[in-house]
Amino acid sequence: MSQRSKRKLGITLTSVLATALVLSACGGNNAGNNTGGNTPAANNTASNSANTGSEGQSGVDTSQExxxxxxxxxxxxxxxxxxxxxxxxxxxxxxxxxxxxxxxxxxxxxxxxxxxxxxxxxxxxxxxxxxxxxxxxxxxxxxxxxxxxxxxxxxxxxxxxxxxxxxxxxxxxxxxxxxxxxxxxEFTDKLVLIRDDLREKYGLEPVNSPETYAAYLKAVAKNEKAMTPYGLESAETTNHNLDKLLLIQKNNWKEFSGLPFSVKTTDEKAQVFNMYETPEFDQLLTYYKDLADNGGWSRNALTTKGSTTDDFKVGKVASMTHNVTALGGVLADAQKAHPDWKLALVDLSPESNKSAAxxxxxxxxxxxxxxxxxxxxxxxxxxxxxxxxxxxxxxxxxxxxxxxxxxxxxxxxxxxxxxxxxxxxxxxxxxDRVDSNYPQVAQDVEKLWAGKVYNYKLESFVFDKTKVVNEVANVGNVMMRYLVPLEYGLIKDLDKGKADLIKQMKAAGSDKIQAELQAQIDAFLAQQK
Amino acid sequence: MRERKHQFWHDVVKNRTLLLMLAPAVLLFFLFSYIPMSGIVIAFKRFDYVGGVFGSPWAGLDNFKFFFESGDAWRVTRNTVLYNLGFIVLSNLIPMLTAILLFEVGGKWFRKITQSLLFLPYFISWVVVGSIAYSFFAFDVGTINGILKWVGMEPIDIYNTPSYWPVILLLVHTWKSLGYGTVMYLAAITSIDREMYEAADMDGANVFQRIRSVTIPNLYPTVIILVLLAIGNIFQGDFGMFYNMVGNNGLLFSSTDVIDTFVFRLLMGSNEIGMSAAAGVYQSVLGFITILLANYAVRRYDKERALF
CATH class of the missing domain: 3.40.190.10 (Periplasmic binding protein-like II)
Structure with missing residues (x-):
């Protein structure tokens, strides 16, 4: 091979490699961007009702497999x-x-x-x-x-x-x-699962409120160096995992997932308000900050990559949150693997109304x-x-x-x-059958709650975001960026952090969402009358 | 007129072998790059399943609004461009140096083995790299803080400190792309005319002079092609990398958010295909303009070396 053609080959090879690189990069991006395929007209109503032919037992033709x-x-x-x-x-x-x-x-x-x-x-x-x-x-x-x-x-x-x-x-x-x-x-309300044996070990009062729970988490943080006191249910949310328990359930509010707004379930007029502008939230924020400073959860809370359920079962995590069915399952598994543990399911707001799914x-x-x-x-x-x-x-x-x-x-x-x-x-x-190993404590909780189920008009209301998609997307982003770090205690100055949060939410269009939400709720309630 | 037509067919027949070889590439390009481009219309529509891509109602520029209304458009665009500039510089400079060193050190076995080892990270998925990074950087269980504590220093809170991240991301990107670039530059070096080196030796040039005056100038065309190609993508953030390294850690967004992760986060919940398409169009148009400008600049400097 002559020098010249060898050189050509080199350049060709380089170009091929470079092109491959470009192509592979394109592939990656397109997956994200071009999600729409060719969609023939979909039909909204049943267009293909049964052909009348040889009729089956229920009067429907099932002759064709x-x-x-x-x-x-x-x-x-x-x-x-x-x-x-x-x-x-x-x-x-x-x-x-x-x-x-x-x-x-x-x-x-x-x-x-x-x-x-x-x-x-x-x-x-x-x-x-x-x-x-x-x-x-x-x-x-x-x-x-x-x-x-x-x-x-x-x-x-x-x-x-x-x-x-x-x-x-x-x-x-x-x-x-x-x-x-x-x-x-089926209850959507959440509870905490704790290691009651650890609580007894440190001579703490029974956990039954946010304060006693905090005492428990802090005791674990102080004494059990190898354990994470509170394990996150999921890091991919727009607020703190405990908000559902300590803000929404505790105060009998209704949440609208992904939005900062809430309605009091007992409020006949269903006035929409921003949860993060309430005195209840201010209080909770100090509560969170205190926990964070005392090692209540991992400093890597926002990046955590483990499974809390698994970590709890092997004793790496001292408490987790979820609904009663899920925690009942975890409790049964953990108890089976560690008969020496004492586990407890705790409702942190026993006074509140309960909502069935x-x-x-x-x-x-x-x-x-x-x-x-x-x-x-x-x-x-x-x-x-x-x-x-x-x-x-x-x-x-x-x-x-x-x-x-x-x-x-x-x-x-x-x-x-x-x-x-x-x-x-x-x-x-x-x-349905009932798992005969489903823990008695979980069944007790369900029995107790069944008597406290609170039905209200707005229960089945679904927010239609069509008119405010931009704002919803942007406010969600603001919550992830300003609210989550603030709640996990990663921002030193609470007042400034909160002021930033409110300012950014307003800039992202939270007022417009609030107005739209209120309008839809009003219309929904008017329809129900 | 007839003359010219005749001439055209004559050319086709004359170059039939070459044209035949070209055909698959043209066909693929047409299929996978030009036809999908018609999908751009989605960016200007409010997409629903009933209407499909072409039947959905027009939405004008509404789909672009979310991006600019967010107030973050400038920040994420700036982050994307700065990161990509960093990547372009580092992932050309360092592989080039590595290739030159490997070439000069010689030793066939040494070269081959080093090359393979450098190439390995290229095959590791970003998901895995993200997990490896986590075990390095985590506050309580991370390797780095383990070492710091061991030598008696204060642990550092990497996952909650935005300022570390540009450095980390540049390093990780370089580590991952080093092998690929090195092979590319080694290929380019190998194709440099031997006679030039012989001539340099005759003139008494030492190693450094040889590298400076023969190797590097001969690598210019390769560098220019690679840089120009990379510049076209300067508005496209490497989603796999940023998402797996940073995830949804809001504290780090100020220094790590790029267009792709930002758009992904905003639209994950709403499935607004039109809006994601709008973001894609925004990136592509800016990328197209940049590459035209860059090519123009190269043409001004040296016509031979421009892409087109």
């Missing part, structure tokens, strides 16, 4: 083939359909979920919830509207079993888009462009109301993943986790 595609959240269960195989046998026999499920992992479902709709992928049934973009996708036309006719014809058992109020809670601008799970009482907490929706909408509804009907199928779908194969006890109880086997790894709470119903 269909495969229903279902999208769920969570990890694909290890025993997927076995359990779904069994389920499909039943479905095949009863409605001549089989189900194929796809799972969106917990780590990135938030990004993938909207893409399923944007790209108009071929699927029939999808998990949804008020925390999983229910109102977002419904207003964008992603779900099939479930009219009374459709439901009573294709999901008759559910139609009969579901209390009317649950359908009403699922309405978006008067229309239903999901079959909500039909569970009696509204029906949109969990549910299943039908894709707007599903070709088998009727069959999808029929399948969902069976998921909630066919005992055999419900057991499979909730707990897995009897004798393998769980052991049934009578008709309404069960115990987990070692292989319980091989099936229960995803959002199968979507079809909880009156047929």
């Amino acid at each position: 269909v495969k229903l595609k279902m999208v769920l959240l969570g990890a694909k269960p290890a025993d997927y083939d076995q359990v779904f195989g069994e389920m499909n046998k039943i479905l095949k026999e009863k409605i001549n359909a089989t189900i194929e499920a796809e799972f969106l992992a917990w780590s990135d479902w938030g990004q993938k979920y909207p893409l399923k709709f944007a790209a108009n992928e071929d699927f029939d049934i999808i998990y949804t919830s008020n925390w999983a973009q229910y109102s977002d996708q419904a207003t964008k036309g992603g779900f099939l509207e479930l009219t009374d006719d459709l439901l009573s014809k294709y999901a008759p058992q559910t139609w009969a079993a579901m209390p009317k109020v649950k359908w009403d809670q699922a309405r978006i601008e008067g229309k239903v888009y999901m079959i909500p799970s039909n569970k009696a009482n 509204i029906s949109t907490q969990n549910g299943m929706a039908v894709h707007a462009t599903s070709k088998n909408a009727e069959r999808a509804l029929m399948a969902l009907d069976l998921f909630q109301n066919d005992k055999q199928l419900h057991d499979l779908a909730m707990y897995g194969v009897a004798g393998v993943n769980f052991t049934p006890e009578g008709d309404d109880k069960f115990t987990k086997t070692d292989k319980y986790g091989n099936y229960n790894s995803f959002s199968n709470w979507a079809w909880t119903s009156t047929l």
Whole structure:
């Protein structure tokens, strides 16, 4: 090879490498920017009602076998083939359909979920919830509207079993888009789980209020060097994890997730106010600062990369927050692994009203462009109301993943986790079994709270952000940037930090959101009268 | 006119082999770069599933508003550009030096092994790098504070101090891209005409003189191509890097927020495709202008070396 051509080769190689670099960079960016695919016109109402032909038992033609595609959240269960195989046998026999499920992992479902709709992928049934973009996708036309006719014809058992109020809670601008799970009482209120043995060790008073809780956290920080007193539920929020307990629940407020606003649940007129401009917040801020300065939580709170649940179970974290169901589970697991621990579930505001989850907490929706909408509804009907199928779908194969006890109880086997790894709470119903190992303390809490459930008109109100998307996005960003560090005690001067926060929120348009929110609430209440 | 047409076909037939070789590249470019460009319309629409990309109602410039109304537009744009300038300088200069050193040190085995070792970080995902960084920098359990405490110094609070981060990010980026750049520059050095070195030796040049007068001037074209290409992306923040290193740590935003992380954070909750597209268009247009200016500057200086 001559010198000249060798040199050419060198330059070519360089260019190729450089181009590759540029191309790979482009690839990365495009993923973020060009999220819209070609979407054929989606249809909002059931366009493909059943052909009248040979009629099945419920008066619906099921002569043609269909495969229903279902999208769920969570990890694909290890025993997927076995359990779904069994389920499909039943479905095949009863409605001549089989189900194929796809799972969106917990780590990135938030990004993938909207893409399923944007790209108009071929699927029939999808998990949804008020925390999983229910109102977002419904207003964008992603779900099939479930009219009374459709439901009573294709999901008759559910139609009969579901209390009317649950359908009403699922309405978006008067229309239903999901079959909500039909569970009696599910509480969204949060509690703290603590190591009562540590509390006794340091001779502290029983934890039952924010003050006693702070004393407990500080004692742990002082004496247990290897432990983090309070473990964060999630670092990816726009406020402190304890706000829900110490600000909202304590004062009987209603929150609007991601927004700085609140309404007193007892306020007939439902006056909207900014939580972070109240004296209650000022007090809480000093409380937080004191905890932070005394090592109540990690200095890396904002960047934490561990799992608090796991850390609690191995004794690295001395307290965590969550709802009663989740903490009950953690408590049972931790107690099993460490019989010498004494664990306690504590309600930090026992005097407050309790709020039960509204029906949109969990549910299943039908894709707007599903070709088998009727069959999808029929399948969902069976998921909630066919005992055999419900057991499979909730707990897995009897004798393998769980052991049934009578008709309404069960115990987990070692292989319980091989099936229960995803959002199968979507079809909880009156047929649910109770885990006989579910700790008594958690059951006691639920029993106690059941008597304190407070229903109010605004309960099922959903804020439609369409008119103020810009402001909502910007205020959320301000909260992340100014509120979160302030609450975790990372800003020295509280007054200045708070003044900055309020100023930035105003600049980001919080007043406009507040006005819009108030207007929508007023309209909602007027409609209810 | 006919003459010219005839001439055109004549050229096509004459260069058919070359044109055939060019075809796949043109086709791919058309498929993956030009056709998707029509998606830019999304930036000017209020996207809904019913209408799809082309049927959704027009929104004018509404989608661009969120970015400029946030009051952070200037800060994140400045951060993006400054970081990228830093990356361009460091990820050309240091690989170039490394390549020259490796070339001069010689020793085939040494060169190959060093090259491979330097290349390794390139393959580590940013997610993993983020976790490694966390175990280095964490306040209570981090390696760095462990060492500081061991030698009796006060621990430093890295994750809550914005001023450390530009340095950290520049270092990490350089560490990760060093191997790739080194290979590129080694290839360029290898292709320099041997005779020039022989001539330099005859004239009695020592190693340093040889590097300064032969190697470096011969690397100019490569540097210019690479820099020009990088400048086109100067408004695009490396999302994987910034997001995994910093995450949602609000305290650090003042010095680490780039356009991409900022837009991601603002729009994560709302799924407004139109707005994310608007941000993308903003970046691309600014990038396009910058590359035109840079190319113009290079042309003024030396016509031969400009990209176009």
